[in-house]
Amino acid sequence: MASDQHKDSHNKNSLEPVVVFVVPFPAQGHLNQLLQFSCLISSYGLPVHIVGFKTHIHQAKSRNFQDLNKIHFHEFPTPHFDSPPPIIPTSITKFPTHLQPSFEASKKLREPFTNLLHEFSNKVRRLVVIHDPLMSSVVQDFSTIPNAESYAFNCISPFTHFFTFWDAIGRPFQVEGMPKVIPSMEGCLSFEIMNFMAYQYELMHNRTGDLFNSCRLIEGTYIDLLNKIEMNANNKQWSIGPILPDLTTLPRASTSRHESLEWLDKQGPKSVLYISFGSSTTLTDEQIQELAMGLENSKKKFLWVLRDADKGNVFDGETRKARLPEGYQERTEGKGIVVTDWAPQLEILGHSSVGGFMSHCGWNSCMESITMGVPILAWPMHSEQPWNATLITDILEIGIQVTEQAHQMELVDSSTIEKAVNRLMVSKEGEEMRSRAEKLGKQVWQSRDEGGVSQLELNSFIAHLRR
Template structure:
């Protein structure tokens, strides 16, 4: 055991997340997981983003070493109201571009540590590849890309881009189009980061082979991944009992849920990068109200580049809405503890944008999804949920390309999920898959074995 302990102390891990909530969150959870093995973990970023990650996390972070570099002055405009063809949060682009400035301070940090430890392991978001690139000049450093999107999305977007080099048996009936998913600027940014990806040793996925094993194997067949190690170590989620212990007081939404019948409430949330027009909010509000179903709706605009920077727009609900829906639903306009909400016995469905974090949380908690993708990888994730895993349905086909979804379309979809026979079958499948995925993290489970394999690999 003493030898083991010595080998662990000779490895240090640096984690470099991309500055957007879904990415910060997954990498902070993973940092906690690695540190539980007794490996020192250093979490690197600008002060504002580290503060953001900490403020929305309920885990014990005492073991993590945070390196908070001064945030450069960057425009932090309010979210841009989306037009019909592009719902991507273009207001965050200045913040994304500024992240490149971490390259020099991060390189200095690596050089400072390189003489003190046997091995430096860099775990980074693929969108931070240019920031960590200098690890390749340090003989005892190696890097791993931690992918915050589904393997399904990764595989099909690359396979499609390089001309579909081989046939795929488990093809979905419809592969989403890139149109309207990404801005021109973010496509350029991603292409620039991709240039530095070939330096990495391997890939980590916040996914589980029970969900995406087929696509992990297919991704392995692509030439760009030749000789790269791969580990599917998800779901990377905090222990809910630990969350409760670190929570100062229970969120009001959980107290409201305590009073509702099992599986009777629709949870509605569109994540941290979605902004809806006033008109769409009105249609959504009416659709939910007319469905007569119980609901918990988290209604917020997309995050700003600096989430601590001043006021955000308060969305306008229809006149008298909260009075009319009193006792039926509640609308929350602040940050809500999503994992605890999804884990609550009263939740029977989740209307979601299908960010990968939300998908993994919903799958693991056994909650079926009413998918309403907006941009980025979300249409692919929605296809995986509805067509492949069959634990959800889509509000409508290609929702991200439709200018306005009507209240009647929304009402119909809500009722299918919450009170139809089809909805019951979805719930039953979601619960079964959730139990299996949850068990994959137990000793001997498929994800736990992959995680042990990764820890053994970096501690070799």
């Protein structure tokens, strides 16, 4: 009998204490955040396994310059799905509906993921599953494994998270710190993605807690308010952002720097406006023409990343080449450059020559801009971006909207763009915004230092996993 007890004790001691499985959603803004978070957790010596289809793992790796050697990747064969070219947006919606087939295909990861969990369940004391809420259907079987627990990593801001749910459940209580204008989500989401999200959120009830890529210095009020909503009751919460890598520690993919950084080196401090609308926005040819003219007429320096939205499979064939006005690059030579491939956004925002960021306000871009101390010219396109833009402009006051909320689905003309650019880059108001953004950026970055609010939350989460 004593011998059996000794054997059981020996078996338990020989188990790996904790293994973490990370399941990202296959869209760039989501893949990127979960991969950065995985690097952060692995720096604590915890084994981290990222699970996904081969195409999307390859996508995440190819656009991340961190050292990924400590991460274990489980790349399952990608099922067939349609990967049409990006759909040109209409006045009704700018949501990238062409990505829906890849979203639906992601559900097929459930069986291989469940098999993987069972394979590991006897080798570890605790299986930890950290997943994007939009992958809840994939991870749902963790609840059948006694030593497994799950945490949702939210790729949207607590401000947006709170207000969208608060609104959906009928605004059950008064809220201090309400934005002046409640953003409209009309045209921001397709019917298909709303159904997909509803299905995923129904499967989140068994999670132990929630993680946010945000900092209490920015959104403490809204993190606390989330506790008052029934869907979050009894769940633990950690706000551990920013999860960005330190630029000084990034290994270089090659000896040569990106052309955009070389160009920025030659510009004056805070003189350049950076323009990028992320990986899920496509502009119409007409809007590209208006934006090009607005930038040219503003006579301000600019660095413009002009790409269509990703396809469902980013490695699948050619993308549309945007048509700039005739002779544009010759006329703007010395003033601005247009980049039509992938660009290192975090390094661009961290460059001393960048003084503003014209952005769609995806949460990844917002957190990068906030942390690098760069004010935002907000031009939300779809999804939750109008809410993020409201947080930036109304609550944090480190940005301005390119156009009024009511006109965001319309064509924005060159004179509106020119005025917005000058307002941010050369006015007294813009200077004050830049100063506020720089101050907030320093505070948010320092929140990750020993004793800082985000570092304490991250330490608390790691201690909770090792309990």
